[in-house]
Amino acid sequence: MEVVQVLHMNGGVGGTSYASNSLVQEKVISIAKPITEEAMTKLFCSTSPTKVAIADLGCSSGPNTLLVASELIKVVNKICDKLGSQLPEFQVFLNDLPGNDFNTIFRSLASFQKILRKQLGSASGAAGQCFFTGVPGSFYGRLFPRNSVHLFHSSYSLQWLSQVPDGLESNKGNIFMASTSPPCVLTAYYEQFQRDFSLFLKCRSEELVAEGRMVLTFLGRKSQDPSSKECCYIWELLATALNNMVSEVTKSFLLLIVFNQLNYKLKDL
Numbered sequence: 001m002e003v004v005q006v007l008h009m010n011g012g013v014g015g016t017s018y019a020s021n022s023l024v025q026e027k028v029i030s031i032a033k034p035i036t037e038e039a040m041t042k043l044f045c046s047t048s049p050t051k052v053a054i055a056d057l058g059c060s061s062g063p064n065t066l067l068v069a070s071e072l073i074k075v076v077n078k079i080c081d082k083l084g085s086q087l088p089e090f091q092v093f094l095n096d097l098p099g100n101d102f103n104t105i106f107r108s109l110a111s112f113q114k115i116l117r118k119q120l121g122s123a124s125g126a127a128g129q130c131f132f133t134g135v136p137g138s139f140y141g142r143l144f145p146r147n148s149v150h151l152f153h154s155s156y157s158l159q160w161l162s163q164v165p166d167g168l169e170s171n172k173g174n175i176f177m178a179s180t181s182p183p184c185v186l187t188a189y190y191e192q193f194q195r196d197f198s199l200f201l202k203c204r205s206e207e208l209v210a211e212g213r214m215v216l217t218f219l220g221r222k223s224q225d226p227s228s229k230e231c232c233y234i235w236e237l238l239a240t241a242l243n244n245m246v247s248e249v250t251k252s253f254l255l256l257i258v259f260n261q262l263n264y265k266l267k268d269l
């Protein structure tokens with residue numbers, strides 16, 4: 001089954017939802033904030049668009065979903081305040097896979113716009129000129145018309161590949177790159193990332209306006225070792241848990257067979 005059809009973060013706002021468990025990702029957004037703000041400032045100062053189209057790719061559903069858009073609108077508001085110029089209109093595209101909980105995002109939009117209007121103060125009409133659109137689909141394909149987006153943002157999403165790479169049959173007992181994975185498995189993951197990321201860049205290059213910007217933040221590692229504990233350890237732990245569960249189920253299944261056979265023989269006596 002394709003990742004595109006099944007992958008989604010836990011929806012809603014309950015205890016196990018992504019919305020309630022995305023503090024690490026929020027931290028990542030705040031670390032990258034100066035870079036994101038600089039990108040918007042340079043874009044705005046060099047092109048002065050009357051309409052700014054921003055797209056957040058892999059937006060998920062939770063407090064981080066609208067965070068970047070609101071920061072970017074505030075940056076432009078500040079520049080316009082300084083220059084005494086009129087705030088442009090904003091079109092914010094929120095992209096994620098079709099299984100994403102877009103309903104929760106849309107339900108939160110009215111209160112988000114109210115808060116934003118308050119924060120923008122004197123230019124309070126601005127938040128009313130901000131249009132939100134959900135864009136369900138994979139960012140490993142075209143999502144927007146040519147030359148239509150001024151700024152692409154994506155945080156903590158591009159480490160998801162478009163599919164499980166082919167040729168992982170020899171990766172026995174593992175669910176990702178692990179210290180016991182043969183070299184061909186590491187190559188398979190590497191090549192899948194190269195194919196996916198090249199396609200991502202090709203699509204965005206067609207959709208971005210001239211002098212548009214892109215801020216991409218995703219997981220990486222310092223170590224040369226692709227299976228280093230820096231990034232893969234969590235998957236090794238999960239694989240161990242899954243293997244233990246499988247062996248428990250197998251043991252119970254074998255016990256059941258023995259029990260049934262014993263029952264059968266007792267009936268014969």
Ligand SMILES: C[S@@+](CC[C@H](N)C(=O)[O-])C[C@H]1O[C@@H](n2cnc3c(N)ncnc32)[C@H](O)[C@@H]1O
Pocket residue numbers: 007008009022025026029057058059060061064065095096097100137138139140154155156157158160161162
């Ligand atoms: C860990 S969340 C990050 C969400 C948000 N950007 C944040 O910083 O909190 C990764 C998101 O990327 C989305 N994603 C993964 N692969 C995708 C793809 N091919 N196209 C669009 N979204 C994708 C997932 O559905 C998920 O919502």
